Amino acid sequence: MTNYKVDILAFGAHPDDVELSCSGTLAKHIALGYSAAIVDLTKGELGTRGSAELRKQEADAASKILKIKYRENLGFRDGFFVKDETHVLEVIRMIRKYQPTLVFANAETDRHTDHAKGANLVHEACFLAGLRKIETLENGIKQETWRPKQVYHYIQDRITKPHILVDITTTFDLKMESIMAYGSQFYNPNSNEPNTPISSKEFIETIRGRCLEFGKEIGVTYAEGFTVRRTLGVCDLIQLI
Numbered sequence: 464m465t466n467y468k469v470d471i472l473a474f475g476a477h478p479d480d481v482e483l484s485c486s487g488t489l490a491k492h493i494a495l496g497y498s499a500a501i502v503d504l505t506k507g508e509l510g511t512r513g514s515a516e517l518r519k520q521e522a523d524a525a526s527k528i529l530k531i532k533y534r535e536n537l538g539f540r541d542g543f544f545v546k547d548e549t550h551v552l553e554v555i556r557m558i559r560k561y562q563p564t565l566v567f568a569n570a571e572t573d574r575h576t577d578h579a580k581g582a583n584l585v586h587e588a589c590f591l592a593g594l595r596k597i598e599t600l601e602n603g604i605k606q607e608t609w610r611p612k613q614v615y616h617y618i619q620d621r622i623t624k625p626h627i628l629v630d631i632t633t634t635f636d637l638k639m640e641s642i643m644a645y646g647s648q649f650y651n652p653n654s655n656e657p658n659t660p661i662s663s664k665e666f667i668e669t670i671r672g673r674c675l676e677f678g679k680e681i682g683v684t685y686a687e688g689f690t691v692r693r694t695l696g697v698c699d700l701i702q703l704i
Contacts (some may be wrong), residue, residue: 469532470497470645472563472611474554477507477541478522483670484617485567486529487638488687494634500533501526502557505541512648512656528637533561544697546584554588556599556668558702563633566611571620571690574662582616586692589614600605607666614677615616615689618673625688628681630704635685642670 475481506515569581593610677686
């Protein structure tokens, strides 16, 4: 049986959520020798620009840029998925399949309603994945229980006070390259698609600005922010910036 275990499993309600919000952190940890996978909940089929098929190609390209070990899409209904037993069990199956130490999930509150829904869905599934009386199968084989050590919610469109900041100065360029792999969604002067709030050149600059702002708070150039619901603990305070 294939061993899919990774150190970090990042969930996104849509292809590109992860790249926009925490790809610098993923790339940083991959450079440190950790492994990572991405699970997109939907295909982003309701997006104004592009198509589900094109976004799949773009997600694959972004994954190669970031050196993501595995990526898959659960095919939940964009805009209409809910937190019910069927959807929670599918996310549990992913958690048990990849057995991550850490999980990254969507912002707890945001402009797009799928983001908060995705955050709550993944957070609940991370707890339930550790209960042995909940049974899930992968390729017909019963999965072992697994509960990640922590769930980090990345920050998206809505400005949120982070609980933790990660220095991504060395991987910021990779972050931006992975974002621009989504040529259908973001700034492209040659595109004939309708304009959206995220397709302008100004939007791309706000990403840089947000990372600069977070970086300034911890004395580095660029950083990404996360929130947590469970109190963080460390063994060595000296290691904190």
